[in-house]
Amino acid sequence: MHGMNRRTLMRGAFVAGTALLAAGTAATAQDKTTINFLSAQRDEVIQPMIEGFEKAHPDIEVIHQSVPFNDLNAATESRIGQGDTSIDVLHADTPRIPAFASQGYLLNLDDRRDVIEAAVPNAVDIEQVSYDGSIYAYPQWTSTQMMYFNRKILEDAGLEMPSDDPESRLTWEELLDMARTVQENGVKYGLTFQQVDRYYQLQFLFESAGAGSGLTGDDMLTPDITNEGWVKTAAWYGDLYENGLAPRGVTPEQTDDLFINGEVAFMIAGPWAIARYDANPDLDYGVAPVPYFEGGKPSTPTGSWSVAINPNSEKLDAARAFAEYVTLDPEGVYLSIAGNPNTLVNAEAYKKYAADMEALTDKIGSAIGIISHETQNTAAGRPRSRGFVTFETIMNRTFSDIRNGTDAESALDGAERQLKRALGRIK
Amino acid sequence: MTKRSAILAALAFLMPALVSVFLLRLWPAAVAVNTSLIPPGSDTYGLDNFRYIFTDPVFLNSLKVTLVFLVIVNPLQIAISLALALLMNTAVPLIGFWRTVILLPVAIPQSVSAVVWGVALRPDGLVNAVLVALGMEPQRFLTSPDQALASIILIVSWIGVGYWMTFILAGLQDIPKSLYEAVTIDGANPWQRFRFVTLPQLRRPLTFVLVANTVANFLIFAPIQILTAGGPEGSTDLIMNTVYTQAFIISDPESAAASTVVLVAVVLLIVILQFRMMRTEDGHD
Numbered sequence: 001m002h003g004m005n006r007r008t009l010m011r012g013a014f015v016a017g018t019a020l021l022a023a024g025t026a027a028t029a030q031d032k033t034t035i036n037f038l039s040a041q042r043d044e045v046i047q048p049m050i051e052g053f054e055k056a057h058p059d060i061e062v063i064h065q066s067v068p069f070n071d072l073n074a075a076t077e078s079r080i081g082q083g084d085t086s087i088d089v090l091h092a093d094t095p096r097i098p099a100f101a102s103q104g105y106l107l108n109l110d111d112r113r114d115v116i117e118a119a120v121p122n123a124v125d126i127e128q129v130s131y132d133g134s135i136y137a138y139p140q141w142t143s144t145q146m147m148y149f150n151r152k153i154l155e156d157a158g159l160e161m162p163s164d165d166p167e168s169r170l171t172w173e174e175l176l177d178m179a180r181t182v183q184e185n186g187v188k189y190g191l192t193f194q195q196v197d198r199y200y201q202l203q204f205l206f207e208s209a210g211a212g213s214g215l216t217g218d219d220m221l222t223p224d225i226t227n228e229g230w231v232k233t234a235a236w237y238g239d240l241y242e243n244g245l246a247p248r249g250v251t252p253e254q255t256d257d258l259f260i261n262g263e264v265a266f267m268i269a270g271p272w273a274i275a276r277y278d279a280n281p282d283l284d285y286g287v288a289p290v291p292y293f294e295g296g297k298p299s300t301p302t303g304s305w306s307v308a309i310n311p312n313s314e315k316l317d318a319a320r321a322f323a324e325y326v327t328l329d330p331e332g333v334y335l336s337i338a339g340n341p342n343t344l345v346n347a348e349a350y351k352k353y354a355a356d357m358e359a360l361t362d363k364i365g366s367a368i369g370i371i372s373h374e375t376q377n378t379a380a381g382r383p384r385s386r387g388f389v390t391f392e393t394i395m396n397r398t399f400s401d402i403r404n405g406t407d408a409e410s411a412l413d414g415a416e417r418q419l420k421r422a423l424g425r426i427k
Numbered sequence: 428m429t430k431r432s433a434i435l436a437a438l439a440f441l442m443p444a445l446v447s448v449f450l451l452r453l454w455p456a457a458v459a460v461n462t463s464l465i466p467p468g469s470d471t472y473g474l475d476n477f478r479y480i481f482t483d484p485v486f487l488n489s490l491k492v493t494l495v496f497l498v499i500v501n502p503l504q505i506a507i508s509l510a511l512a513l514l515m516n517t518a519v520p521l522i523g524f525w526r527t528v529i530l531l532p533v534a535i536p537q538s539v540s541a542v543v544w545g546v547a548l549r550p551d552g553l554v555n556a557v558l559v560a561l562g563m564e565p566q567r568f569l570t571s572p573d574q575a576l577a578s579i580i581l582i583v584s585w586i587g588v589g590y591w592m593t594f595i596l597a598g599l600q601d602i603p604k605s606l607y608e609a610v611t612i613d614g615a616n617p618w619q620r621f622r623f624v625t626l627p628q629l630r631r632p633l634t635f636v637l638v639a640n641t642v643a644n645f646l647i648f649a650p651i652q653i654l655t656a657g658g659p660e661g662s663t664d665l666i667m668n669t670v671y672t673q674a675f676i677i678s679d680p681e682s683a684a685a686s687t688v689v690l691v692a693v694v695l696l697i698v699i700l701q702f703r704m705m706r707t708e709d710g711h712d
Contacts, residue, residue, distance in 0.1 A: 074675045099678070188551070249549040249570045390677040397658055404570040404659040411660075418485060422677060425467065425479070 033318045034061045038076070039091035039305075040069040041340070048338035049326045056325065056332075060318045062089075073389065080105045085312045088319035092137045092308040094128040095382040095392070098220075100308070101131035102386050107309040107316075109135045112324075119328045124379045125345040129306045131384065137306035138327035141342040144300050144374040145201065146367065147175075147291065148259060148267040148277065151284040154178070157185040157265075162288035164365035166373040169289040169298060172208075172236075175266065179245055182265040190245040192259075194269035195252045197399040199392045200301055201268065202237065204380060207299035208292045209233045213383045214395065220385035221427055223419035225395075225412050233293075234399075234408035241403045248403060259285075271371055274360065275341050286365045289374065302379035304342060343371055387423045394418055456691075462684035476685035486686060488661045489669040492576065493645070496665060500580050500644050505636060507588045512595035513625075526596075530589040537586060541650040544582045545569065569654055572662040579663050582650055587643070591636050598632030599625070634705040638698050645694050666690055 039046060043066060050062045065087070067075050073096065079087055081103065092100060100106050109116065113135055117126060120139045129137040147170075149162060159178050162170055170178075179190025195201040203213060211229025216222050224230075240246040247258065259267040260280050267273070268290055277283055292298040307323045309316065325332035330348035337344060337353065344350045357368035385391060398415040402408050466475035480486040515526050532540060547553040548568040555565040568578045606624050615623065648667040651657060657664035657672070670690065674683035 071675070073678065077678060247549075247551065249552070249568070251545070254546070393672065393676045397656060400656065400658045401660050404567075404572070406572070406660055421483065422679075425679065 032059060032061050033315055034063060035088040035315050035318045035322060036063050036065055036086055037089045037322065038065045038067065038072070038087045040067060040072045041091065042066060045339040048335040049332055052332055052335040053322055053325045057321060060321065062322055076100060076105060080310050080312065083312055085310070085314050087310045088313040088315055089323050090308050090310060091305045094303040094306055095388045097129055097136050097306070098131040098384050099386045099388065101136040104311065106136040107311040109138065115328060119347065120345045121347050122345060122376060124302060124381060127384070128303050128381050137308035138323050139306050139345045140327045140333070140336060141304035142302055142345045142375055143270055143304045143343055144302055144371055144379065145204070145268055145270055145290050146370050147288045148269055148273065148285050149288065150259065150262055150265050151286055153182050153187050153262060153265045157182045161286060164286070164288055164370060166289045166298070166370060170291045171294040172291045173294050175291045176245065179266060183245065187263070187265055189247050189258065189264040191240070191266035191268070192246050192250070192255050192264050194255050194267060194273060196250060196255060197396055197403055198252065199395040199399070200303070200382065202399055203382060204290065204299040204301050205237065206230055206233050207380045208296045210296055213380070215383040215385050215391060220383045221387050221423045223391070223416045223423065226416050231409050231412060234402055234412055237399070238402040238405070238408050242405060271343055271367060272341050274364070274367065287367045287370060288365065289370050298378045299380045300374040300378045302375065303381050343375065387426045390422045390426065391419060394422065459684045459687050462681055463688045465681065467679070467681050476681045480682050480685050480689070485661065485664070486669055489664045489666045492662065492664050493666045496576060496580065497641065497644055500583065501637070501641055503580065504584050504587050504591060504640055505633070507584065508591040508595055508636065511588060511592045512599055515592065515596055516599045529592060532586050533590045537649045538653060540586050541582060541653040544585070545654045548578055570659060572660040575655055575659055575663045579650055579654070583644070583647055587640070591640055594632050594636050595629065598629045602628040630705060634702070637705065638701050641697060641701065642694060645690070
């Protein structure tokens with residue numbers, strides 16, 4: 001780690017030095033096209049893609065502009081919305097694509113549909129970048145969720161290890177029984193969600209119960225969160241905390257530590273959690289598919305970042321070349337996860353990703369088997385709505401209230417009233 | 428140098444400041460007022476945005492929560508700061524050490540304090556461990572709609588009192604000793620010395636602390652954003668959190684601008700009232 005930091009530093013110093021020299025001899029430098037890439041990722045995540053691209057396209061230079069996730073929306077809206085041409089390519093969070101596309105912030109990519117669909121064969125991944133029947137971004141990464149369990153805790157409680165086979169996944173009823181047993185055996189908590197209170201991670205509960213995503217209507221601007229399935233499932237979520245099976249007052253940033261410290265037996269989390277858990281050699285853990293409700297269907301969260309083009313860009317050709325390199329060219333796609341273990345949607349690059357993940361199977365079970373199965377068969381994306389961000393914000397706060405003990409039915413009633421007003425303003 | 432060129436020279440020196448004031452203060456304020464008067468999807472002026480926010484239960488709740496918060500937090504912080512300042516102005520042993528301890532939280536960023544307090548106040552956290560050890564019931568703190576605002580008041584006060592104390596302490600040390608000697612000769616007891624010498628002499632620093640503290644508390648944002656996001660059940664939804672949510676999360680800049688205009692108007696009104704209250708009978712403040 002130290003060596004790498006120093007190397008990065010040295011490279012930085014070298015680049016800075018070269019830039020100074022270049023500035024002195026600018027007149028003789030060859031003409032280069034410079035494009036800007038706006039994202040919410042750290043530089044380390046994006047640099048490998050840029051380096052790979054610049055090697056393949058020596059006449060194009062890519063500058064990465066990183067803004068915090070919460071500011072990306074505002075940055076996109078204020079800059080592209082005002083006709084700014086200084087952003088050429090941008091990272092787009094898939095549930096935000098309808099809002100951006102409907103306002104004309106993203107270039108329509110229908111002319112490249114054939115190529116995109118050939119590289120990304122999963123229809124769910126194409127739907128994630130579409131709005132109103134058109135494609136507005138190149139799909140790049142996707143995500144899913146798995147259930148992690150602490151082998152030692154389960155062993156001590158005399159429980160059987162959950163299987164990694166999606167065909168024999170546990171029901172929530174079975175899982176809660178196991179969670180209660182470990183808690184009686186002295187473990188602080190039975191289970192937790194990595195991203196407590198976030199719609200992204202809780203939607204699959206409602207989908208599994210057959211209650212729907214929470215938004216309906218042709219334009220997905222009508223809330224539907226007070227039906228029987230929603231109320232029942234939300235009450236189930238509240239009970240987890242009311243009964244002390246899951247922890248109250250813990251933020252999403254603190255949940256990984258609970259699992260690493262052996263304070264919780266089961267953890268619902270994304271594949272990226274492997275990187276953190278594996279860094280703790282004392283943690284003996286395994287993976288299984290997420291549970292489903294008895295009588296319901298298995299469902300999993302999905303969606304991630306995609307790559308879109310600013311329609312105002314004055315360097316569309318270069319922008320397109322970069323966007324396609326990091327999403328359609330297997331080499332570029334693979335580089336896109338060099339600094340961040342995300343799941344890929346590109347079929348060719350996925351093979352290489354799967355081979356890497358396969359190495360973990362002996363230790364934790366077949367994570368790649370679960371990821372492949374879930375992204376192909378059970379993934380349910382977030383609703384494709386122009387009002388998604390409003391919906392998500394209000395839902396996250398509602399889940400938080402329910403976790404803290406507010407009655408599920410009255411919390412959902414309040415949220416539905418608020419959603420009708422706020423979404424009505426978008427209509 | 429002629430008078431005219433002197434004015435020009437002065438203007439040239441003032442220009443950077445004037446340009447900054449215009450670009451960084453006046454222009455954004457004008458933009459906010461302008462935006463607040465244009466309903467979404469319209470290009471004519473109107474009061475629709477204000478009508479919308481004043482019928483919005485979320486905004487109305489945040490106004491109520493903010494006022495309740497201020498009515499409790501301002502007197503509380505000023506009373507504690509004043510008490511601490513009086514204590515720190517006496518001849519306590521190790522006085523430098525105590526002053527440092529009280530001022531220390533100021534050196535910690537508000538966000539860091541919020542994170543640390545958030546962990547301590549978790550239902551399974553340090554504070555409950557202490558309560559249980561003392562034979563008391565564990566509390567829910569930030570996860571309870573009845574205790575969350577009080578917990579926020581505790582956190583921001585822990586950060587704030589040391590800071591405000593330093594201003595009052597400076598004021599105390601400016602009071603001439605002779606005044607105390609005079610009233611002592613006249614037979615004043617300690618309460619009378621405080622009531623008739625200390626308090627009137629502290630009018631200036633107290634006015635500053637009152638106004639600055641009120642404005643600072645109106646604009647509390649980081650602890651809310653980090654710890655509760657306004658919940659549970661909107662019980663800590665202070666107005667800055669609502670404005671932030673409108674502007675940057677649900678992308679409703681028109682409502683955010685209207686809310687900002689309301690916020691500034693309320694702050695101005697309260698500050699003007701405070702200045703009037705703190706004015707002496709002869710009209711000087």
